[in-house]
Amino acid sequence: MRLSLSLFALLTLGSLTWGDDTLLESSLEELLDMSTELKAEVGSRSGAQNFLTSRAPVDIITQEQIRQSGHLTLSNVLRYAVAGFNAPNTSVADGSDHIRAFTLRGMSPDQVLVLIDGKRLHTSSLLHVNGTIGRGASGVDLETIPLSAIERIEILRDGAAAQYGSDAISGVINIILKGYANPNSASLHTGIRTRGDGKEVMADGFYSHALPYEGFVNLTLQALAQEQTQRAGLDSATTPPRVTTHAGLPDVGAVMTTLNLQLPQSQSLTYYANAIASYRSSSASAFYRADNNLSLLFEDGFLPLIHASIIDFSTTVGVRGETPEGYLWDISNVIGYNTLHYNSTNTMNYDLNTTSPKSFYLGALGFLQNTLNADLKKEFGTLDTALGAEYRWENYTIGAGDSASYTGSGAQGFAGYRAENATSQNRHSIALYSDLIAQLTEKLSLEGALRYEYFTDFGSTLNAKLSSSIQPIDGMTLRASASNGFRAPSLSQSSYSHTSTFGGAVQGTFTPSHAVAQSLGAVALRPENSLHATLGSVYQFSGELSLMADYFYTYVADRIMLSNELGATTAEQNSTFATYGVSKARFFTNAVDTQTQGVDIKLDFMRKLDQNALWGIAVWYHYNNNSVVAFNGANFNRTNSFEQIDRIENGQPKHHLKATHRYNLSAWQTTLHLNAYSSYAQVINDVQYTFAPSWTADMAIAYTLSSQLKLTLGGENIFDSYPSKWSVDSINRYYGANAIKPYSRYSPFGYSGAYYYLRALWEL
Numbered sequence: 001m002r003l004s005l006s007l008f009a010l011l012t013l014g015s016l017t018w019g020d021d022t023l024l025e026s027s028l029e030e031l032l033d034m035s036t037e038l039k040a041e042v043g044s045r046s047g048a049q050n051f052l053t054s055r056a057p058v059d060i061i062t063q064e065q066i067r068q069s070g071h072l073t074l075s076n077v078l079r080y081a082v083a084g085f086n087a088p089n090t091s092v093a094d095g096s097d098h099i100r101a102f103t104l105r106g107m108s109p110d111q112v113l114v115l116i117d118g119k120r121l122h123t124s125s126l127l128h129v130n131g132t133i134g135r136g137a138s139g140v141d142l143e144t145i146p147l148s149a150i151e152r153i154e155i156l157r158d159g160a161a162a163q164y165g166s167d168a169i170s171g172v173i174n175i176i177l178k179g180y181a182n183p184n185s186a187s188l189h190t191g192i193r194t195r196g197d198g199k200e201v202m203a204d205g206f207y208s209h210a211l212p213y214e215g216f217v218n219l220t221l222q223a224l225a226q227e228q229t230q231r232a233g234l235d236s237a238t239t240p241p242r243v244t245t246h247a248g249l250p251d252v253g254a255v256m257t258t259l260n261l262q263l264p265q266s267q268s269l270t271y272y273a274n275a276i277a278s279y280r281s282s283s284a285s286a287f288y289r290a291d292n293n294l295s296l297l298f299e300d301g302f303l304p305l306i307h308a309s310i311i312d313f314s315t316t317v318g319v320r321g322e323t324p325e326g327y328l329w330d331i332s333n334v335i336g337y338n339t340l341h342y343n344s345t346n347t348m349n350y351d352l353n354t355t356s357p358k359s360f361y362l363g364a365l366g367f368l369q370n371t372l373n374a375d376l377k378k379e380f381g382t383l384d385t386a387l388g389a390e391y392r393w394e395n396y397t398i399g400a401g402d403s404a405s406y407t408g409s410g411a412q413g414f415a416g417y418r419a420e421n422a423t424s425q426n427r428h429s430i431a432l433y434s435d436l437i438a439q440l441t442e443k444l445s446l447e448g449a450l451r452y453e454y455f456t457d458f459g460s461t462l463n464a465k466l467s468s469s470i471q472p473i474d475g476m477t478l479r480a481s482a483s484n485g486f487r488a489p490s491l492s493q494s495s496y497s498h499t500s501t502f503g504g505a506v507q508g509t510f511t512p513s514h515a516v517a518q519s520l521g522a523v524a525l526r527p528e529n530s531l532h533a534t535l536g537s538v539y540q541f542s543g544e545l546s547l548m549a550d551y552f553y554t555y556v557a558d559r560i561m562l563s564n565e566l567g568a569t570t571a572e573q574n575s576t577f578a579t580y581g582v583s584k585a586r587f588f589t590n591a592v593d594t595q596t597q598g599v600d601i602k603l604d605f606m607r608k609l610d611q612n613a614l615w616g617i618a619v620w621y622h623y624n625n626n627s628v629v630a631f632n633g634a635n636f637n638r639t640n641s642f643e644q645i646d647r648i649e650n651g652q653p654k655h656h657l658k659a660t661h662r663y664n665l666s667a668w669q670t671t672l673h674l675n676a677y678s679s680y681a682q683v684i685n686d687v688q689y690t691f692a693p694s695w696t697a698d699m700a701i702a703y704t705l706s707s708q709l710k711l712t713l714g715g716e717n718i719f720d721s722y723p724s725k726w727s728v729d730s731i732n733r734y735y736g737a738n739a740i741k742p743y744s745r746y747s748p749f750g751y752s753g754a755y756y757y758l759r760a761l762w763e764l
Contacts, residue, residue, distance in 0.1 A: 041118055041154060041174060055447050055467035056158035056481050057536055057550045057600065063178075066147050068671050070700055070714040070757055072189060072202045072224055074142040074150075075102055078173075079749075080673065080698070082155060083622035083656045084600065086133065087142075089750040091247045092741065093130040094414055095340065095365075097284035098250065098308035099141050101134025105157070105552065106624045106652050107170035107596055108559070109139030111487055111528075113160070115174040116145075117274065119316050119373070120164070122336025125365035125396070127492040129509060129562060131643070133651055133746055136562040136588065138367075138492045141338060144278040144312040146222035146256040148185065148204040151178045157600065159532030159554065161485030162449040162465035165390065165431055169485050169530045169554065170596070177260045177274060180216045182208050184764040191757030194720055198229040198249055198752055213264035219257075226252040228283070229752040233742045236733050237290040237301075244288035244303060245740045248752055254280040269321040280310045286347075286413030287734060294350040297358060304347035304413025306362075312338045328377040339366040342401070344411050351408025351501075363401035363417030367492070369394045386435040395426040396491035398498075408501055415500035425495040429455045429488070443471040449483075457494070458527055461486045477538040479550075485532060489525035493560055493588045505583035507565065517587035519576040520566050521635060526590050531555045536600075548602040558590035558632060561644060566635055591633030591641075594648060598624035614664045622656040643683040650681040650688070651746050667705075673698040675749065682744045684731050689744075692724040696749050712759040720754035723747040 061081045069080040075087040079102075087102035101109045109128070114121045124141040128134045153175055160168040189202040204222035211217065229248035234241035256278040263271040284306055291301040318332030342362035349356040375388040398421050400406075405416025433451035440446055449465040465483035472478065499508035512522040536550030565584040568577040577583070599622075606616040628645050631637050638645055655678035663670050676695040681688050700714035723743050730736035743751040 041176065055445065055469040055479050056156060056160075056534060057479075057548070059155040059157065061153040061155070063151055066150060066153075067712075067759075067761070068700055068702075069673075070191075070698065070712070070716055070759070072147070072200060072226075074145050074147060074175075075100055077147065078102070078142070078153070078155075080675075083620040083658045084157075084598075084624060086652050086748055088133050088746055088748060089249060089752070090130075090132050090745045091250070091284060092245065092287055093132050093745060094286075094306065095126045095308065095342075096128050096130055096132045096134075097306070098280075098282040098310065099124050099126045099340070100143070101128050101132060101137065101139055102142065103133060103652065104155075104170045104173075105554075105596060105598065105622075106626045106654075107554070107556075108137045109134040110137040110167060110490060111169040111556070112139065113164050113166075113168035113172045114140040114142075115164070115172060116276070116314065116316070117177055118174060119332060119334045120369075120371050120392075121175075121314060121334075122338060122367060122369040123490065124310075124312075125338045125340050125367040125492070127365075127490075127496050129496075129498070131647075131745075133647070135644070135647065136493070136560065138490050141310070141312055143254070143280065144256065144310075144338075145175060145276060146204060146220050146258060146278075148187065148206045148222055149177055149218070149220035149258040149260070149276075151176045151182070157550065157552065158467075158481055158534050159483045159485045159530060160465070161487075161530070162451045162463040162483050163433065163435060165433075165451060165453055166429075166486060166488040166527075169487055169528070169532070169556065177258065178206065178208070178218055178220075179260065179262065180210070180214045182206070182218065184208055185762060187759060187761045189757060189759045191755055193229055193752055194754045194756070195229070197227060198755065199225075199227045200755075200757070201225045211263065213267070213270075215262045215264045215270075216260070218260040220259075222254075222256045224252065224254045224256075226250075231743065231751050231753075233737075233739055235288055235290075235740050236730070237288070244290075244301070246285040246303070247741050247743075249750070250282045250284040252280065252282045254278060268323075269319070271319050273315070273317045275315040276313070278310075278312045280308075280312075282308045282310070284308075287740065289347075289412055295348065296354050297348045297356060302346055302348070302412075304411070305345045306414050307343040307345065309341040309343070310338070326378060330373070330375040332373050334369075334371045334373075336369045336371075337367070339364060342414065342416075344405070344414055347412045349404055349408060349411055352404060357402075357404055360405035360411040360416060361402045362405050362411065362414055363421075364397075364399040365492075366397040366399070367395070368397075382439040384437040384439075388433050390429075390431040390433070392429045392431075393426065394429075394491055395424065396495050397424045398422050398496070406500060410500045415498075418499060421497045421499060423495055423497070425491050427455060427457045427491060429453055445469055453486075455488055455527075458489065458525070461527060461529075475540040479537070480533075480535045482533045483531075485530040487528040487530070489527060489560055489588075494525050496588075502583070504581075506581050507584040508586070509562070510585050510587050512587050512589065514587070515576055516580050516582050516585045519568075519573045520563075520585060520587070521633075522587045522589055525560060525588060526558050528559050528590070529557045544605055544607050546604050548600070550600045552596075552598060552600070554596040556594045556596075557630075559592050559594050560588055561591035561633065561636070562586060562588055563591070563633070563635055564641060564644070589633035589636070591631065591636040592628045592645070592648075593630035593632065594626060595629050596624060596626045598622065598654075612666045614662070616660075616662045618658075618660045620658040622658075623654060625654055626652075642686050646681060646683045646688055647746075650690075653677040653680050653693075653748055656748075667703055669700075669702040669704075671698075671700045671702075677748050680744075680746055680748070682746050684735050687731075689727055689731075691744055691747070694721060694723050694747075694749070696721045708762055708764060710761045710763075712757075712761070714757055714759070716755040716757075717749065718754055718756075721749075722753060723749070723751055
């Protein structure tokens with residue numbers, strides 16, 4: 001069947017033609033053949049599949065598209081390239097200012113699985129516990145992977161727990177590192193916001209050395225410096241009102257490096273390894289503390305600063321080969337580690353009075369994961385089979401801060417982790433899985449997957465998936481899938497605690513096993529269980545035009561959430577609270593059932609105008625609707641958990657439209673990218689405030705000076721768009737159109753305004 005261009009083909013053509021005159025001289029048919037040769041690895045353990053005829057929707061972001069985006073971090077690239085991907089920038093949200101939460105299809109950050117070259121990547125040690133998108137979840141820290149090391153990104157928009165295990169409820173992001181035959185390169189990027197702040201400088205280098213039998217050693221190094229942006233409003237607590245608090249992007253300094261190694265010993269045996277390491281320092285603030293009788297060390301009040309030091313490391317070692325009988329086997333081990341150390345400066349502990357330090361070590365969070373896999377694949381004519389086993393060990397830790405950081409009321413802005421919060425918890429899991437693909441006819445394929453998994457902390461689960469694709473006529477593919485899935489409670493959700501003293505009584509987050517939490521109805525956490533279905537089609541009208549449309553539905557039972565702060569209301573609760581000196585408590589619980597459904601529609605057009613010009617347009621519309629349909633957890637209902645329920649249902653835009661226009665003429669390449677978002681809402685003091693729809697535009701103009709050098713001048717949000725402000729002047733001192741934070745932290749594109757940059761790329 002003749003394959004035409006979809007979004008990936010259009011983007012691939014862009015990556016093929018930049019600076020390559022020989023490709024501009026190729027015929028459209030030749031370009032189509034080249035663009036459709038690549039296949040996606042994600043979505044099937046039995047082998048790579050063409051994304052146009054795949055049994056589930058898969059999107060591919062190419063290396064050139066990453067460069068064209070102008071963005072310097074992976075979360076921003078995905079927000080630019082993928083409709084339905086959301087990664088808000090927050091401020092005054094403690095750890096969430098330093099490690100961003102991201103969502104796919106409006107679901108939770110911990111319901112997305114991230115892979116590196118098909119191997120599970122560990123999550124971060126941070127648990128988002130403030131009022132941000134992703135509250136109550138631990139997701140992967142996407143800012144640890146240098147963009148210059150990435151060959152492409154594959155996104156499976158389908159449930160895949162039966163194939164990959166826990167977390168793969170809303171989808172899977174598979175990051176493919178650069179492999180064989182990639183050119184050496186270096187780039188320098190510098191940019192600034194229109195208000196003169198938010199300066200960024202990034203330098204990276206990629207080196208590849210070829211080895212026999214298509215082996216290679218690839219090295220990447222990337223360094224990034226980002227200055228903060230400041231968009232805070234006036235603080236009514238000062239006379240006269242003035243800007244006191246930081247609201248905007250944080251100060252960031254980061255160094256990232258990767259190693260990717262493949263050592264073929266023969267055509268039937270290959271050793272491989274990769275390593276990704278990063279260090280990132282980040283500084284943000286809490287709310288300003290006004291001058292009062294308690295702030296004896298600061299004459300005019302003070303702004304507590306919160307500093308995060310994040311170390312992330314992942315390494316994979318493995319060996320794969322083929323037996324004389326044609327069995328493909330692969331044995332690998334992945335170790336991943338993430339740690340977050342907190343410090344604060346320009347603050348004090350009121351209870352220590354004039355003896356208080358002005359800087360504190362607040363403690364540390366850590367997460368360590370080891371995953372061992374053994375896989376076997378074999379083709380039997382029109383039948384592809386895959387079998388595998390997995391062993392995973394996880395460890396989660398909390399380290400206490402300086403005693404001065406938590407004594408009494410603790411350090412202002414962020415009280416340190418107390419000695420009683422310190423913990424080290426671990427668990428094991430074992431999984432067996434299989435995958436079977438039957439090519440029933442030339443145009444009909446059927447896939448089934450089954451996975452059994454046992455966890456030492458909650459027991460076992462069995463998940464299955466069935467998917468199919470058919471080409472009833474030339475130019476049309478119909479596809480469907482149905483599956484059940486699960487997400488194991490994270491160790492952070494079952495083990496996290498952070499308590500402080502206020503007014504002589506303890507309050508904060510308690511583990512579900514703590515007597516205080518259990519007096520309020522807490523029980524051991526159960527896994528989230530899901531049902532998922534997709535139904536879609538691909539239409540290839542001609543060699544220039546194609547259309548993809550997919551409907552999706554996901555039901556999640558026993559979704560884990562963090563409760564509100566609750567007080568004692570019964571005699572038994574009062575007795576327990578008094579025993580532990582507690583006034584209020586919150587905890588994790590299997591709170592609700594949620595339902596998510598929506599559509600993705602993608603229209604792609606490409607035309608070769610003459611021997612030196614290509615013109616392309618891609619449009620992607622995404623709609624999702626998240627709703628809470630049942631309440632299961634203690635003390636959870638629409639009345640006392642209105643803010644949390646509304647965050648799930650209305651905290652993110654339901655409609656998202658992306659449109660990209662590309663035009664290439666000889667050495668010139670231009671890109672115009674539009675984003676449109678529907679309204680969203682945030683609740684403050686049990687009142688819902690709605691924010692208007694918004695849109696942004698990005699543009700880039702690149703010129704290829706030679707076969708080795710290309711310059712790009714670009715802008716993000718070039719019309720300096722800002723989200724709408726709160727609909728009232730002042731809800732309180734902190735939130736309102738004329739308060740400290742005039743914009744919602746839920747804004748899908750932040751609130752730092754336009755950004756312009758210059759980038760130079762050398763390829764050798």
